[in-house]
Amino acid sequence: MSNAVIIYASTHHGNTKKVVEAISKECGVELVDATQVHEKDLSGYDLIGFASGIYGANFHQQVMNFAQKNLPQNKRIFYITTSAMNLDFSKSMGPSVKDKNAEVVGYFSCRGYNTFGPFKLVGGTSKGHPDDQDLQDAVAFFRGLEK
Template sequence: MRKAIVYASVHHGNTEKLVKGIAEECQVDLIDAVKQPDADLNSYDMIGFASGIYFSKFHRSILEFAEKNLPDDKKIFLICTYGGSANYKSIERILDKKHASVVGKFGCKGYDTFGPFKLVGGIAKGHPNEEDMKNAVDFVKGLH
């Protein structure tokens, strides 16, 4: 089964750290939505979308990528890093339009210094950590 993870990691590199750790342990191709906005996903059996959460949404580059490039009827998994809480609604709206089936979701804390968090030196320092990485790898290995 051919898998890809389309990701955006623009603030502290939390999401990139996570997906690169997954790629080391699992057979997945990584696609940076910012650097490869026109990547073709047709040959993949399962596609992951990974992003930090910005204002309760996946990064706009991921949302735009999915809207433009995701073929209909694909198996999808979602990964997010967050300072506050996981939120998948923004990407799920697009996935519904594409008749995608979500086969799993994974989220973990990620270092965040946005807005008021900057005043206190950020939250979730040190995340994603080793345990987060192991859990993310186990999540992807368990997808079918």
């Protein structure tokens, strides 16, 4: 089993937090909230995740800052996002990890309840997500990385 940690930010509805907490509970992974903790020695971890809600097509600024500041060279990393569009937003992490020689070993994405801006008027989008299936899929994704 790998020595893993997930750095996350989940400021809209706690959607991403639900996902990383499911993984933590099932697989015993350590979680770090990047909105609270800005510095950490990650040299002892061999699998490092960056998880975030998507805000204006980007990971949370604090997750990007954390990676830029704390990610050591030559690590295996992975991404988790929850978003309204459920697209691949990993590109937004590019500048923060570009000089780290990291190997991106996986990316999990699912929908997350969204009430940003005008969507609030219609009761939000992706209500109920992440749901139980999303959480199960996230745990399966993480187990796949550990093999």
